[in-house]
Amino acid sequence: MLCDICKKNEATIHIKEIHDGKVKSTNLCASCAAEKEKNGGLDALGFNLGEMLLNLGSLAAGKTEAAAIEPDSGKTVPVPAAVLPPCPVCGWTVEKIGQSGGRLGCPACYKAFTPLINEVLTRVQRGLVHIGKRPRNAAGGDVAVLTFEVGEAKRELQEHISREEYELAAVCRDRIRQLQARLDESRQGGGENGQH
Amino acid sequence: MDSIDKLMRSPVSFLADAGPDEDIAISSRIRLARNLAGRPFPDAASDEVLHEICDKVGAAASESGALGCPGCFSFVPELMGELDREILFERRLASRDFLNRKCGTRLLVRSDESSSIMVNEEDHLRMQTLKPGFQLKAVWEAINQLDDELSNRLEYAFDEKLGYLTSCPTNVGTGMRASVMLHLPGLVLSGLIGATIQGVNKLNLAVRGISGEGSDNRGNLFQISNQSTLGQSEMQIIDRLESVIVQIIEHEKLSRRKLLERDKYGFFDWVGRSYGILRYSYKLTGEEALNALSGLRTGVDLHMFTKVNVRMVNELFRSIAPAHLQKQAGRELSPVERDITRATLCREKLAGR
Ligand SMILES: [Zn+2]
Ligand SMILES: [Zn+2]
Numbered sequence: 001m002l003c004d005i006c007k008k009n010e011a012t013i014h015i016k017e018i019h020d021g022k023v024k025s026t027n028l029c030a031s032c033a034a035e036k037e038k039n040g041g042l043d044a045l046g047f048n049l050g051e052m053l054l055n056l057g058s059l060a061a062g063k064t065e066a067a068a069i070e071p072d073s074g075k076t077v078p079v080p081a082a083v084l085p086p087c088p089v090c091g092w093t094v095e096k097i098g099q100s101g102g103r104l105g106c107p108a109c110y111k112a113f114t115p116l117i118n119e120v121l122t123r124v125q126r127g128l129v130h131i132g133k134r135p136r137n138a139a140g141g142d143v144a145v146l147t148f149e150v151g152e153a154k155r156e157l158q159e160h161i162s163r164e165e166y167e168l169a170a171v172c173r174d175r176i177r178q179l180q181a182r183l184d185e186s187r188q189g190g191g192e193n194g195q196h
Numbered sequence: 197m198d199s200i201d202k203l204m205r206s207p208v209s210f211l212a213d214a215g216p217d218e219d220i221a222i223s224s225r226i227r228l229a230r231n232l233a234g235r236p237f238p239d240a241a242s243d244e245v246l247h248e249i250c251d252k253v254g255a256a257a258s259e260s261g262a263l264g265c266p267g268c269f270s271f272v273p274e275l276m277g278e279l280d281r282e283i284l285f286e287r288r289l290a291s292r293d294f295l296n297r298k299c300g301t302r303l304l305v306r307s308d309e310s311s312s313i314m315v316n317e318e319d320h321l322r323m324q325t326l327k328p329g330f331q332l333k334a335v336w337e338a339i340n341q342l343d344d345e346l347s348n349r350l351e352y353a354f355d356e357k358l359g360y361l362t363s364c365p366t367n368v369g370t371g372m373r374a375s376v377m378l379h380l381p382g383l384v385l386s387g388l389i390g391a392t393i394q395g396v397n398k399l400n401l402a403v404r405g406i407s408g409e410g411s412d413n414r415g416n417l418f419q420i421s422n423q424s425t426l427g428q429s430e431m432q433i434i435d436r437l438e439s440v441i442v443q444i445i446e447h448e449k450l451s452r453r454k455l456l457e458r459d460k461y462g463f464f465d466w467v468g469r470s471y472g473i474l475r476y477s478y479k480l481t482g483e484e485a486l487n488a489l490s491g492l493r494t495g496v497d498l499h500m501f502t503k504v505n506v507r508m509v510n511e512l513f514r515s516i517a518p519a520h521l522q523k524q525a526g527r528e529l530s531p532v533e534r535d536i537t538r539a540t541l542c543r544e545k546l547a548g549r
Pocket of ligand 1: 008
């Protein structure tokens with residue numbers, strides 16, 4: 001098997017990762033692996049995001065064949081029907097994003113380039129939906145924050161139970177009850193004073 | 197604008213305080229990427245917008261008392277001299293990308309350097325919190341609070357599905373990168389570091405060696421961090437990272453024990469020679485010094501010295517860096533002069549002066 005980077009030497013280092021249940025393998029020769037180690041760390045995920053976006057962008061523009069994009073897995077990449085227009089807010093194009101190393105122009109770019117972004121996220125992230133913290137002033141405000149806090153507290157409760165820390169679990173259970181009460185209150189529209 | 201000299205004179209919490217597992221874990225760090233809603237990301241923003249963002253974030257920090265502001269340090273890197281900017285880099289308060297920007301940057305730093313915010317790096321806000329030793333949960337509590345204080349005054353770019361929107365999709369979601377700096381001489385000396393790194397990579401975590409003066413050497417320091425930011429909550433990411441680091445620390449302890457069993461005098465010799473190099477050299481390259489400091493730190497962990505402690509070693513790790521040496525000397529130094537100054541500093545420190 002040839003090295004994924006230089007495509008010349010025999011690959012001796014094989015890295016397998018699991019993403020959303022799918023196995024992705026990277027095969028490198030010793031010198032490319034060492035080179036990778038020197039440049040910005042040994043992350044097996046090392047890739048050029050800008051290049052990836054450009055490839056995906058030219059795919060969208062019909063310039064590249066689908067086979068060139070996903071050679072090893074044979075996965076079919078969805079081909080957007082037309083060339084993606086620039087972001088209506090900042091004016092950045094797919095090409096510009098590619099040139100800036102995969103950085104976007106503004107928050108609205110996430111909407112403007114959704115098909116590309118989803119493709120990138122599928123490759124680099126462990127999921128496609130945020131389940132973490134929310135800002136206090138986000139849309140949905142208190143309900144969202146409290147829902148998150150209840151979720152976290154429940155997770156903590158499970159942890160205490162599995163470690164047989166029953167006193168801490170009891171404290172945690174009380175907190176969940178309080179948070180849940182506040183959440184119910186916020187849901188009924190009394191969200192104004194639900195923050196603290 | 198504050199002066200670098202004042203920053204260098206104030207006590208640094210992560211160097212002065214003790215932390216859990218500090219024999220192997222040097223520090224725990226979390227950074228959060230945040231952007232303001234309705235504004236282009238820094239790469240696409242005009243100078244005017246960049247300055248407006250600096251002002252907004254500065255005001256939010258002052259009003260909320262985040263970072264101890266207005267008692268915090270506020271730097272404008274693009275107006276600073278090169279040496280002073282290097283100091284910020286060596287103290288890990290600023291990234292190269294940030295310092296290379298020509299306009300509209302601001303750096304806010306808590307006086308003990310435990311928390312800081314880069315304004316207009318790749319994202320509008322890059323905040324970080326740092327604590328000594330291995331304590332990611334405590335770091336998360338601190339940065340979560342800092343983030344809350346700011347978000348009460350700033351409207352963040354946030355999407356119901358994608359979470360915090362960042363300039364680069366590799367950071368979207370939590371916008372969080374959590375990392376722990378580990379000192380792993382045992383794994384390096386027993387040749388197990390490669391396998392360890394591969395194992396960690398398989399778990400989708402990143403390992404970075406900490407390089408010295410542009411050279412390949414790392415003083416056996418490695419930083420382990422999460423790679424993905426979307427699809428898991430902050431606590432899930434931290435839990436996973438923690439469980440892996442617990443194992444690495446165990447492996448490091450085991451390989452140190454094995455090295456001692458197998459070749460006790462060889463191991464002691466390495467530590468002793470490291471001490472000798474630092475104590476008696478008159479010319480020390482950055483690479484040599486980092487390697488020797490790694491040996492010295494290991495000796496401290498083995499209780500081989502009475503007058504050297506972890507904090508002294510951590511401080512030396514920092515003060516032997518090129519910009520710090522030059523700042524200390526009060527002038528620019530040639531590479532040879534740096535090596536001489538570095539050796540002098542180490543000699544005097546170990547002589548207890
Ligand atoms: Zn190769
Ligand atoms: Zn845009």
